[in-house]
Amino acid sequence: xxxxxxxxxxxxxxxxxxxxxxxxxxxxxxxxxxxxxxxxxxxxxxxxxxxxxxxxxxxxxxxxxxxxxxxxxxxxxxxxxxxxxxxxxxxxxxxxxxxxxxxxxxxxxxxxxxxxxxxxxxxxxxxxxxxxxxxxxxxxxxxxxxxxxxxxxxxxxxxxxxxxxxxxxxxxxxxxxxxxxxxxxxxxxxxxxxxxxxxxxxxxxxxxxxxxxxxxxxxxxxxxxxxxxxxxxxxxxxxxxxxxxxxxxxxxxxxxxxxxxxxxxxxxxxxxxxxxxxxxxxxxxxxxxxxxxxxxxxxxxxxxxxxxxxxxxxxxxxxxxxxxxxxxxxxxxxxxxxxxxxxxxxxxxxxxxxxxxxxxxxxxxxxxxxxxxxxxxxxxxxxxxxxxxxxxxxxxxxxxxxxxxxxxxxxxxxxxxxxx
Amino acid sequence: xxxxxxxxxxxxxxxxxxxxxxxxxxxxxxxxxxxxxxxxxxxxxxxxxxxxxxxxxxxxxxxxxxxxxxxxxxxxxxxxxxxxxxxxxxxxxxxxxxxxxxxxxxxxxxxxxxxxxxxxxxxxxxxxxxxxxxxxxxxxxxxxxxxxxxxxxxxxxxxxxxxxxxxxxxxxxxxx
Ligand SMILES: Cc1cc2nc3c(=O)[nH]c(=O)nc-3n(C[C@H](O)[C@H](O)[C@H](O)COP(=O)(O)OP(=O)(O)OC[C@H]3O[C@@H](n4cnc5c(N)ncnc54)[C@H](O)[C@@H]3O)c2cc1C
Ligand code: SF4
Ligand code: SF4
Numbered sequence: 001x002x003x004x005x006x007x008x009x010x011x012x013x014x015x016x017x018x019x020x021x022x023x024x025x026x027x028x029x030x031x032x033x034x035x036x037x038x039x040x041x042x043x044x045x046x047x048x049x050x051x052x053x054x055x056x057x058x059x060x061x062x063x064x065x066x067x068x069x070x071x072x073x074x075x076x077x078x079x080x081x082x083x084x085x086x087x088x089x090x091x092x093x094x095x096x097x098x099x100x101x102x103x104x105x106x107x108x109x110x111x112x113x114x115x116x117x118x119x120x121x122x123x124x125x126x127x128x129x130x131x132x133x134x135x136x137x138x139x140x141x142x143x144x145x146x147x148x149x150x151x152x153x154x155x156x157x158x159x160x161x162x163x164x165x166x167x168x169x170x171x172x173x174x175x176x177x178x179x180x181x182x183x184x185x186x187x188x189x190x191x192x193x194x195x196x197x198x199x200x201x202x203x204x205x206x207x208x209x210x211x212x213x214x215x216x217x218x219x220x221x222x223x224x225x226x227x228x229x230x231x232x233x234x235x236x237x238x239x240x241x242x243x244x245x246x247x248x249x250x251x252x253x254x255x256x257x258x259x260x261x262x263x264x265x266x267x268x269x270x271x272x273x274x275x276x277x278x279x280x281x282x283x284x285x286x287x288x289x290x291x292x293x294x295x296x297x298x299x300x301x302x303x304x305x306x307x308x309x310x311x312x313x314x315x316x317x318x319x320x321x322x323x324x325x326x327x328x329x330x331x332x333x334x335x336x337x338x339x340x341x342x343x344x345x346x347x348x349x350x351x352x353x354x355x356x357x358x359x360x361x362x363x364x365x366x367x368x369x370x371x372x373x374x375x376x377x378x379x380x381x382x383x384x385x386x387x388x389x390x391x392x393x394x395x396x397x398x399x400x401x402x403x404x405x406x407x408x409x410x411x412x413x414x415x416x417x418x419x420x
Numbered sequence: 421x422x423x424x425x426x427x428x429x430x431x432x433x434x435x436x437x438x439x440x441x442x443x444x445x446x447x448x449x450x451x452x453x454x455x456x457x458x459x460x461x462x463x464x465x466x467x468x469x470x471x472x473x474x475x476x477x478x479x480x481x482x483x484x485x486x487x488x489x490x491x492x493x494x495x496x497x498x499x500x501x502x503x504x505x506x507x508x509x510x511x512x513x514x515x516x517x518x519x520x521x522x523x524x525x526x527x528x529x530x531x532x533x534x535x536x537x538x539x540x541x542x543x544x545x546x547x548x549x550x551x552x553x554x555x556x557x558x559x560x561x562x563x564x565x566x567x568x569x570x571x572x573x574x575x576x577x578x579x580x581x582x583x584x585x586x587x588x589x590x591x592x593x594x595x596x
Binding site for chain 1: 421423425426428489491492493496497498500503505506507508509512513514515516517533535536537538539541542543544545546547548549550557558559560561562563595596
């Protein structure tokens with residue numbers, strides 16, 4: 001067996017495809033603790049509310065594994081990796097590996113200090129299909145829910161529950177929702193939209209206790225003393241790299257698995273990619289886990305190419321997001337709250353309710369937020385990732401019809417005269 | 421693989437490429453039919469003060485959307501569309517695997533799968549993706565639509581935009 005992959009999600013699927021583009025024969029074995037074909041965690045809220053049919057959840061057609069000659073071992077958890085002996089174990093079963101990719105993703109973070117958290121049935125996290133499935137089994141007996149955490153996962157879950165007809169309250173510790181992706185102005189506009197979707201949001205507060213009787217939740221108590229009636233609690237305060245099973249493996253871990261520009265760990269022929277990895281962030285030059293799809297897939301793809309012998313470099317990742325709540329779209333890039341020593345360009349068009357903000361540092365873009373006007377947004381990604389000096393044409397960036405013609409000629413030529 | 425490349429010195433902002441694209445992807449394959457029967461008026465994704473295509477749809481005026489668009493600044497203009505990248509950013513970003521490479525290497529959309537989350541639009545560095553509100557797969561989401569980008573006219577030997585351009589401002593060729 002030439003290639004072994006732990007995980008069956010975004011990073012793994014793209015790794016398989018890149019291996020196959022380079023090596024059409026080498027045997028691939030893929031192990032996942034979850035049953036079933038690879039699905040998108042980012043579709044779970046639509047699955048929960050039933051607005052999207054089940055087929056929309058899966059990443060690839062059902063013949064994916066067969067077509068790519070992948071032996072899929074599903075429903076088996078890897079609980080130990082021994083880098084020196086080059087083995088991994090699943091319970092009592094032990095397997096040898098030659099080249100290994102660890103793409104075990106993230107795991108939900110559950111904060112300590114909430115009284116009663118373990119005593120109730122209807123307490124969930126929201127990162128796996130199994131959680132969504134158990135929520136679906138309980139949802140009929142529930143008419144209201146509290147979601148702890150106003151980040152992307154918490155808000156998507158809340159919207160999903162609201163669409164399923166449940167009264168939802170989101171409790172967020174920070175002063176505003178989506179503190180990583182948005183600034184206060186944009187967050188305020190998203191909040192408004194969420195209210196219209198029937199999601200109530202409380203900020204600057206947290207849950208200290210869950211109350212109920214005989215395993216049945218009746219309410220939660222907030223730090224402020226306020227009580228909110230509910231029959232379900234979802235904990236979505238964040239995710240962290242899923243690396244606990246690699247303790248004592250010999251693989252170097254900081255917050256996530258440390259990887260170089262070819263997604264190699266400190267140990268030969270062991271690679272890591274996706275939410276469990278800690279790779280280069282392009283603006284800061286530091287290594288940090290960034291748990292988003294475009295980074296998981298890119299890292300998975302780079303890992304796959306290198307495992308199969310093709311030299312492919314990971315240029316570093318940028319924090320990117322496209323969010324959609326109700327009929328409102330938001331796109332953000334980079335560090336949107338870091339305005340220290342920066343020039344900030346901002347325009348809020350009250351008539352169309354559009355919002356655009358660009359943060360410039362040393363003549364280059366370091367953060368962008370676009371709200372309700374996301375047309376050609378990706379041009380900003382190009383300028384950020386290529387570290388283009390925009391000083392000379394920065395007034396163009398703020399035009400609502402900013403497009404290709406507003407870029408300097410040399411940038412246009414670099415973009416459009418060669419294949420990509 | 422052959423791709424469409426702009427030759428901006430030749431572009432005179434006539435936007436015939438946009439028209440040809442809309443007509444090619446219409447049911448009637450006829451300009452009058454495409455513009456006045458299937459849709460009302462036309463849209464340029466590069467135009468000033470864009471009306472959200474979804475608003476247009478809600479107002480009962482669905483507009484056929486061009487997959488190539490001319491960007492204008494002062495007297496200079498350039499027509500651009502999807503680059504059909506290898507290891508494309510849009511494919512890497514798609515939330516649920518709606519984008520794929522066909523056998524010829526073109527980046528294509530599974531129209532019945534796209535959920536209109538706009539991860540692709542956010543990810544494409546070339547600004548080549550627009551929102552097509554005329555189709556939707558998650559009806560409960562307001563202003564839902566699907567990904568819209570150049571498909572290189574799979575039924576033709578050379579894309580409609582390249583064929584129609586009177587000044588050769590678009591070429592279809594293999595480059596290294
Ligand atoms: C509700 C929700 C919404 C999201 N929305 C977005 C969004 O809109 N945009 C965006 O960019 N990102 C979003 N994300 C993040 C995105 O889903 C992740 O970045 C992406 O799934 C990472 O892929 P991955 O392959 O690294 O890991 P994961 O998707 O976490 O998959 C890990 C895989 O490893 C397996 N595994 C884990 N441990 C073991 C083990 N010990 N043994 C065997 N198998 C194991 C798991 O079963 C799974 O198959 C969202 C996430 C969630 C939960
Ligand atoms: S849509 Fe954009 S990222 Fe995707 S293939 Fe076309 S140019 Fe490349
Ligand atoms: S809008 Fe459609 S094609 Fe684009 S990322 Fe979302 S699901 Fe994929």
